[in-house]
Every structure is written in C-alpha cells, then in structure tokens.
C-alpha cells in the first residue's frame with residue numbers, strides 16, 4: 001500500500017511570504033494531477049501543512065525565516081489547482097498540520113500510515129531541500145520505501161534541489177521518478 005504525502009504546497013511557500021517562486025509554480029499541474037490520480041485509485045493522500053504562530057518566541061524557525069503559514073491566514077491555503085482538487089476531494093484527503101520540517105515530527109502520520117498497511121510514501125511539494133528532505137530522512141529511519149516525484153518537488157535554489165535529489169537517491173535509497181517513471 002502506498003500514500004501520497006503533499007508537503008507545504010501553500011500560498012506562502014509558492015508565491016507568498018516565504019516563496020519558492022517560479023520552480024514551485026511550475027509543479028502546480030503535476031502536484032494536482034498526482035493528487036487526483038491517488039484519490040481516484042483510492043490510495044491514501046495526506047496534505048501536510050506547516051502552521052506557526054506569529055513571533056512565537058519558543059519556535060526555532062522564528063529566528064531563521066520570515067513569518068510564514070501563520071495560523072488562520074490565507075497564506076496557509078493550498079496553492080492554485082491543488083486547492084481546487086483538495087476542495088473537490090476533501091472527503092478522501094487527510095489534512096495534517098505540522099510545526100516542524102518533517103511531516104512525521106509531532107504528528108500522527110506514522111501511526112496513520114502503519115494502521116493502513118502503508119509501506120511506501122510518495123513525496124511531493126516544497127521545499128525539496130527542507131521539508132521534503134526532513135520528511136524523507138524520517139521516512140527512511142522509520143523503514144518506509146520512498147518515492148520522490150522529481151517533477152512535483154521544488155525549492156528556492158537549483159543547486160540545493162539537485163543536491164537533495166542525489167541525497168534521496170544515493171543515501172536514502174529513494175526512487176526518483178518523473179511522470180511516474182524512474183529517472184535512472
């Protein structure tokens with residue numbers, strides 16, 4: 001069994017307060033298509049979304065990044081067509097707030113996947129070298145098979161993107177796929 005984990009594909013991370021910009025806009029159609037594909041097959045889809053409180057003195061990201069994905073703001077809305085597919089398939093998509101880079105940190109993601117017999121996680125979203133990377137590392141440590149959709153992840157920096165893809169493949173044993181087909 002497999003699950004699609006959509007990481008932080010929100011307005012703030014695409015073109016809002018902490019934007020990846022063009023590379024993130026460029027994956028909109030592919031992320032939306034993968035969500036639709038997984039929903040139609042009846043496979044698990046989890047929408048994992050960063051949440052912060054503004055100027056939280058206890059949060060380590062407060063000193064690292066501009067405020068982003070603040071609770072109750074439209075910056076936490078899913079971006080573009082992904083918002084649309086979420087709205088139309090809400091009953092089959094699980095929304096999960098997270099407060100750290102990894103989707104597994106402080107959430108019930110691992111329990112949810114294990115209880116459904118899911119052993120393979122498909123990772124998409126942003127940022128390739130931050131939240132996708134940290135989620136992949138934790139998935140690796142927890143023993144999941146990892147598939148990263150190269151055409152559905154993006155980040156601020158092209159070099160960091162390429163480095164992260166190499167790391168997924170060479171150090172985490174992930175399959176890197178484009179249009180669902182392995183790239184190596």
Ligand code: ZN
Nearest residue numbers: 050052061069
């Ligand atoms: Zn954050």
